[in-house]
Amino acid sequence: MFLLHCPYCGEHRDEEEFSNAGEAYIARPAVPEEADDATWGDYVFMRRNTKGWFWEQWQHTAACRKVFAVKRNTATYEIAGSWTLAEGKALFEADLALARARSTVPDAAHAQAGVPAKAAAPAQEARQ
Numbered sequence: 001m002f003l004l005h006c007p008y009c010g011e012h013r014d015e016e017e018f019s020n021a022g023e024a025y026i027a028r029p030a031v032p033e034e035a036d037d038a039t040w041g042d043y044v045f046m047r048r049n050t051k052g053w054f055w056e057q058w059q060h061t062a063a064c065r066k067v068f069a070v071k072r073n074t075a076t077y078e079i080a081g082s083w084t085l086a087e088g089k090a091l092f093e094a095d096l097a098l099a100r101a102r103s104t105v106p107d108a109a110h111a112q113a114g115v116p117a118k119a120a121a122p123a124q125e126a127r128q
């Protein structure tokens with residue numbers, strides 16, 4: 001059991017007042033009519049099951065009923081914070097950019113060239 005802060009009510013309340021609404025900030029295909037079945041299926045059904053820091057949506061079902069974003073560690077239950085979906089979006093995108101910068105998984109462009117993404121990092125990092 002843990003406490004969640006509702007950014008709308010402005011209070012820390014017991015977890016039992018809230019409902020987990022799943023992964024936050026899932027990217028919807030820009031033009032849904034043009035998405036193939038696999039892309040649309042991934043958007044509708046596929047969710048990450050991350051161990052560690054994870055952006056989730058929670059709904060304050062016992063009070064204001066609003067949905068908001070929570071950055072929570074799924075392994076330790078530590079909570080970094082909670083924000084309205086609009087407020088949290090910029091923080092989520094900053095986390096995503098940082099994760100991509102640290103990733104050694106080649107992205108599509110680097111995979112074609114056979115160069116891991118980390119090797120193509122800015123020259124500033126290579127000088128250190």
Ligand SMILES: [Zn+2]
Nearest residue numbers: 006009060064
């Ligand atoms: Zn609330």
